[in-house]
Amino acid sequence: MSKPTIGFIGLGAMGFGMATHLVSLGHPVTGFDVWPPTLERFKAAGGAVATTPADAVRECAFCICMVASAPQAQSALFDGDAAAIKALPKGAALLLASTVSSAYATSVASQLVDLNRADVQFIDCPVSGGTARAASGELTIMAGGTSSALAHGHELLLELTAPDKLFIVEGGVGAGSNMKMVHQVLAGVHVTAACEALGFAARLGLDPVKVYETVVGKGQEVDGWSWMFENRMQRALKEEYKPAASALTILLKDLGIITSTGRLTQFPTPLSSVTEQLFLSGVSLGWGPDDDSSMVRMYFPIPLSSVQSSNSSLSEVQRTQLVLDLLSSIHLCGAAEALAFTSHLKLDMQQYFTLCADAAGASWSFRTHGPEMIALLSATSAPAASTAVSKLTLEKRIERLEWVLVEAKNVGCPLYMGGEAMSQLSLARRRLGGEVDEVKGIIDGFWGTK
Amino acid sequence: MSKPTIGFIGLGAMGFGMATHLVSLGHPVTGFDVWPPTLERFKAAGGAVATTPADAVRECAFCICMVASAPQAQSALFDGDAAAIKALPKGAALLLASTVSSAYATSVASQLVDLNRADVQFIDCPVSGGTARAASGELTIMAGGTSSALAHGHELLLELTAPDKLFIVEGGVGAGSNMKMVHQVLAGVHVTAACEALGFAARLGLDPVKVYETVVGKGQEVDGWSWMFENRMQRALKEEYKPAASALTILLKDLGIITSTGRLTQFPTPLSSVTEQLFLSGVSLGWGPDDDSSMVRMYFPIPLSSVQSSNSSLSEVQRTQLVLDLLSSIHLCGAAEALAFTSHLKLDMQQYFTLCADAAGASWSFRTHGPEMIALLSATSAPAASTAVSKLTLEKRIERLEWVLVEAKNVGCPLYMGGEAMSQLSLARRRLGGEVDEVKGIIDGFWGTK
CATH class of the missing domain: 1.10.1040.10 (N-(1-d-carboxylethyl)-l-norvaline Dehydrogenase; domain 2)
Structure with a gap:
């Protein structure tokens, strides 16, 4: 069975490693980053690339967002026509892996509702472990969300984490960010x-x-x-x-x-x-x-x-x-x-x-x-x-x-x-x-x- | 009636003003400082000078110590043959006006006892107010000591302070320093x-x-x-x-x-x-x-x-x-x-x-x-x-x-x-x-x- 497709937003030191690791596992991954040379590197590593967040996630079962901060996430996910959420297929999952405040993670959930996109399976899942572990799929991940969203993303999260290092945090969206x-x-x-x-x-x-x-x-x-x-x-x-x-x-x-x-x-x-x-x-x-x-x-x-x-x-x-x-x-x-x-x-x-x-x-x-x-x-x-x-x-x-x-x-x-x-x-x-x-x-x- | 004689140790920014003010009131004042040019200035201002703390306080009714710190006070008062206490006449008063810890002020009292100089009327009396007020005799002074010592030094303390700015602090030696x-x-x-x-x-x-x-x-x-x-x-x-x-x-x-x-x-x-x-x-x-x-x-x-x-x-x-x-x-x-x-x-x-x-x-x-x-x-x-x-x-x-x-x-x-x-x-x-x-x-x- 073929692996699900992934739109990956943010190919920085952590994101690049995670995205190429997913490529190596056989996922079709389309990457987006604001820094063009990174896109070239990602192409060389076997990924596909897009010039907007929207193009990266179109027709993807999963969107992973690994930008550096909440303002960057807000811009990539929600701001303007090139933002990811509008292009995300119905029922797809959004994994917000950036380190943000729980208040911001919660606001993402309400923005999805406001946009009539409650269908998006949203997981608040910051990571820890550094760039080497990102690239080898041995991160620690702290994930919060609805049971449905967590079940949806479970396999993908396991692919990114070391054994026993996927922590499902009780408390819904925001709990993962609080744990981090x-x-x-x-x-x-x-x-x-x-x-x-x-x-x-x-x-x-x-x-x-x-x-x-x-x-x-x-x-x-x-x-x-x-x-x-x-x-x-x-x-x-x-x-x-x-x-x-x-x-x-x-x-x-x-x-x-x-x-x-x-x-x-x-x-x-x-x-x-x-x-x-x-x-x-x-x-x-x-x-x-x-x-x-x-x-x-x-x-x-x-x-x-x-x-x-x-x-x-x-x-x-x-x-x-x-x-x-x-x-x-x-x-x-x-x-x-x-x-x-x-x-x-x-x-x-x-x-x-x-x-x-x-x-x-x-x-x-x-x-x-x-x-x-x-x-x-x-x-x-x-x-x-x-x-x-x-x-x-x-x-x-x-x-x-x-x-x-x-x-x-x-x-x-x-x-x-x-x-x-x-x-x-x-x-x-x-x-x-x-x-x-x-x-x-x-x-x-x-x-x-x- | 002539004013009592004073040995003044420490003619820095504060001490110089205090000592010259006392000279202007008619006290015979002998000053000591480690910095020779200051002694010249003090002589020009009408004071007498000495080359050791002991020589400054010999035959004085009062010794005022206005050095910068407890280690300096310890050295000037107690260390070696040139130190002040050994030369201080019986029953004279010692006013420690430097800002020191109450622990140090208390230790001065016990050192006096240890040296069989319990006769010294010791007042723990740090000052506040800056150099201009020091020179005009308008300081704030916080004084602690035995009733006898405080009575002994009262008139001199008043000469250094502004009206209502002499605070007699209950609690004995150390209380003045704590108040400061x-x-x-x-x-x-x-x-x-x-x-x-x-x-x-x-x-x-x-x-x-x-x-x-x-x-x-x-x-x-x-x-x-x-x-x-x-x-x-x-x-x-x-x-x-x-x-x-x-x-x-x-x-x-x-x-x-x-x-x-x-x-x-x-x-x-x-x-x-x-x-x-x-x-x-x-x-x-x-x-x-x-x-x-x-x-x-x-x-x-x-x-x-x-x-x-x-x-x-x-x-x-x-x-x-x-x-x-x-x-x-x-x-x-x-x-x-x-x-x-x-x-x-x-x-x-x-x-x-x-x-x-x-x-x-x-x-x-x-x-x-x-x-x-x-x-x-x-x-x-x-x-x-x-x-x-x-x-x-x-x-x-x-x-x-x-x-x-x-x-x-x-x-x-x-x-x-x-x-x-x-x-x-x-x-x-x-x-x-x-x-x-x-x-x-x-x-x-x-x-x-x-």
Whole structure:
């Protein structure tokens, strides 16, 4: 049986890989992009091409939209005679794979109704995983929509995802985008924490390569490890900022979705907000197209390879511990912010945990403390505090972070994320006292409403 | 009757004015400073000079120490044979007028005991008011100590202060420094808010001069006014950053006292912490010796006089309102942080209000909402919500600040202080709902422990 035809809108770094992968599986794929040379490349890879979104999707059973932002999606799908929806055959499926806000995903559904195109099987299905996985069909996909639409698109979604990496998110259209968004809370916080920590290490006169090896060397068992640190800081060490593997502007767009959805749903996102302001500063400095790992320059403006000794009087072991403590303190607060937001949005926290614990959002803190955080955030069951993992008291966590902030001041290094973590932990202590453990402390003391 | 003799340590911008003022009143004053040209100037002004702290205070009834920091005070007072305390006559008074942490002021008292110099009448008395008022004897002074010491130094303190500007702070040694410190919470937050707001105005394509006039034009009746905005932004408009009227490093030192005292006394200082990180970034950029108003460059890196139109689609009136809303939102949260800290330290909030409402820490928000905040923070009385002033609901305040943050994002302007204010207001709404008024909202919802 021949594979269904696909109109593919947006052949950027991710879209090109996905579209050529579908070609390789035998789908007839017609691609559209605003950048003509890409169309030539796609033709060379076995695809057909179109000069408008409408022409790309005409007579296709599926339309996949993988443009960079909601405004681009709006333009490609709805605006004017060349837009895709009007040309889409009756009963065809629309897969919106771009990272957009759930508010925009929902608006697509209502626009379809307004245009009398409720026949379109619409799936809100942002992806994660990077360009290599896009091209090999091993993405992670978070899909929301009606049961009918999800059933319709299921096989195609499986073709794009790695085993067990297709997450069907309960909650209909918008739920997929929300799930991607809360994953990006971790991604954004961890990238920025990594840059802050490595910049701090350099200010402390530590060899950044050694610090990198300490954080990632023992696999993922180090309190302070994150997937983002391991992945992004390789590039920071080599100062491979151009061309970007993932540009500042991409994560800034995701951060904007987080903070605006937070405001729309009346939820505070303090660490994400600090991250967003830092990225706005980075863009102001002209770093927009650069790799997001280059945010390390906010903390250590000269090349990392030129680190010299600092005026810190602490031993190398002590200074390295400060860097690890900074990372684990931010990760603890970041895990709490991400899970509290997930809970607030009524997403399945267990599914979220499964997704993030083995994805770009992973950190030691999230994996280790996530289950207990979920129990604390669930009204349904009295949480059994985990005793299997080492936890600090809130007091001890604050004490460690205080040493970090004091030494950062000594060496003149700003720590925006560390400072925000301290504010949160300190507010939690003000409510619950310092003897409570750090996990219960941050969840009940900072995020609790009682 | 002849005036008592004074040994004066530290003839910097403030100390020189104070010392020459005392000379003009007829005191025999012997000055010491590490910078020889200053000694020449002091001699020309009618003072005597010494080459060590010990020689300055020998046979003096009073020693005034007005150096720049605690380490300098420690060195001048205690370290080695040339230090002041060993040479100080029995029963003389020591006035520590430098801005130091209360922890350091307390340590001076214990060091005196350890040296068997409990006979020294020690007064912890930081000052405020700037160099002109120092020279005219019209400073504000916050003095703590034993009753005996305070009685001993009273006349001299009066000679240095403007009418009604000598604040005797209950709580003994350390209380004066704490009172100065909580004043500096307002000062630091307001300077940074002013820079953020004027930088934002420039990004919005507004004429900074017009915005300045709007904020300060109608005297102090504008919601958004602060003494710091009025004072500092004059220099920002002229870009008079060198030489500094008040250097970045001075306020950074004060911010360090705030955040470290917060940590020591287990109190969160979130807005002060953001301010401190921003100032650390400023120093990293080489701006340490520059005027603190130059922090506007964090938000608008090119000269303010070169503002061109922006890509904002809002009217001039709307954009100006955004700037005012940014200021008043930060000032509201800043007033709450300052007063909650004052309450936490068991300082007299009413005295604090009297002091700050007519000093460099003043703002419209502090003056207008301070009394109700004090009532809410006082356990003693059920606060009568003020109905005389216009207040927004928490919901409405958040809505206004949201427009600010959305437009800032549109024009690419980071708003670190605005973002932090949003996080606080949003956390408060999570606890209390949005229908509560903004004053009760921030005090009970964010700072409340219940």
